[in-house]
Amino acid sequence: MDEEVNNILLVATELKSPLATLRQMALSLGGLDVNNKIVRDDMVAVSDRAIRQVNDLMRIGKLGDRLFEMEPVAVRGVCDEVTRELQYLFHFNKRDLFIRYSNRARLVTANYELLKSIIYNYLLNAVYYTGDGVKSELVVKDIHDKVRVIVRDYGPSLPVDVWREMKRGFIEKPTSIAMRPGTGGLGLYIASRFSRYMGAGIGAVRHRDGTSFYVDLTVSKQARLF
Amino acid sequence: MVFVIDSNIEMANCVAKACGDCVVKIFHNAIEAMQALDNCLPSLIFMDIDLTGPNGFSFLNEVISYEDTSKVPAVIISDLDLSKFDLSMYGVVGFLNKDTMKPEDITEYVTKYTQ
Structure with missing residues (x-):
């Protein structure tokens, strides 16, 4: 894997924790009216998608270990x-x-x-x-x-x-x-x-x-x- | 009382908030939490495995080595997928994935082990 891709994987690893934290903070918001609940749900959905892509990138780093069963x-x-x-x-x-x-x-x-x-x-x-x-x-x-x-x-x-x-x-x-x-x-x-x-x-x-x-x-x- | 051990301050606060009215003590490393166990026994521990300093397994090893602390149930909150491992010998009663968990998941454990 070339250095540029390795760097991308490294950044992905660093991003994972803040994304999961942001998602959790959004879920922790209480006392919201209907409109703000929609915004909160959107924040969670966006975080979910970002976490998924970060997880995918981290999986790429593990492909060489043949950990994924067919x-x-x-x-x-x-x-x-x-x-x-x-x-x-x-x-x-x-x-x-x-x-x-x-x-x-x-x-x-x-x-x-x-x-x-x-x-x-x-x-x-x-x-x-x-x-x-x-x-x-x-x-x-x-x-x-x-x-x-x-x-x-x-x-x-x-x-x-x-x-x-x-x-x-x-x-x-x-x-x-x-x-x-x-x-x-x-x-x-x-x-x-x-x-x-x-x-x-x-x-x-x-x-x-x-x-x-x-x-x-x-x-x-x-x-x-x- | 519930202990929350996580090096990530914001995540620890979110977990504490989900514990509702329960008294919560937050620790950002295993050493602080271990010292606190000398003075009070919590009903439940929520903890990450990746901690600054000694990791979560070192902490659990210490916890199970004492007669009184060995009875305290622990729930691991991590982004590592440890659910396929049987960690009941460490007093682990559950796993929550940081990427997908919801406040209700935490509340469920609090209700089960503190009431």
């Missing part, structure tokens, strides 16, 4: 959990999410937490880069002997250099994406590291009106009866 994971269940967690954010930003599952293979070989993070980061990306009232899409389907999870957004198209990196299946380090302001490309970097660990493939499809990000997962044979 196991059969119900991919639809992971998608359901992520969408439940992000429902609030979609609603808050006046975004819609269309969900379609058509995969026949229900179990994939993955690490639950790492897969959850990949889908979470893709969907978070979709929240930010889809316009008001426009639907993003979460699709799970079979592609040959793999299960593909796709998140389609209707925002600015992905720059071709980032697309090339994703096509290669590996993003070296977080870089800002010019056509997608306000992002350091952190979500895609996290997705690329986690997918490589799990032996899953990631990629992106550039559309004229947005981007589809996907992860291809190996079907688990463990629980197959036929």
Whole structure:
């Protein structure tokens, strides 16, 4: 891992404690009226998302230790959990999410937490880069002997250099994406590291009106009866 | 009485606040808390593991070595995931994750062990 990435991981470790403290301080606020309760809940939700990204970065530092077990994971269940967690954010930003599952293979070989993070980061990306009232899409389907999870957004198209990196299946380090302001490309970097660990493939499809990000997962044979 | 041991002052205050009407003593390191145990026995201890100076395990080792203090239940509040380890031999009765816990989680332990 290069020095720049190491420094990012170091900063993430330092940020974790203050974020958890801020979250706890927000939760400790008492005697609030309805409007201030909404502000408090927003503060907690923002802290939760920041803590999640910090935890993801810290996990990247631990990937080398092979601590994350690969196991059969119900991919639809992971998608359901992520969408439940992000429902609030979609609603808050006046975004819609269309969900379609058509995969026949229900179990994939993955690490639950790492897969959850990949889908979470893709969907978070979709929240930010889809316009008001426009639907993003979460699709799970079979592609040959793999299960593909796709998140389609209707925002600015992905720059071709980032697309090339994703096509290669590996993003070296977080870089800002010019056509997608306000992002350091952190979500895609996290997705690329986690997918490589799990032996899953990631990629992106550039559309004229947005981007589809996907992860291809190996079907688990463990629980197959036929 | 409840002891709260955390090197992070703000976090310790949040935990103390969640204890409600219960009398709470806050300590920012294990040595201060150990000295206080000589004078009074709390009904419950909330503590972090990463402490300035001796860490939480050193403190718990000390606590279980005395007949009177060994009966005091402790709840670990940490960002480390220790829930898969059985630490009951250290008098640990529960774990709370700093990233996800809510004030109600603390209140629940206070209600259970101080009333």
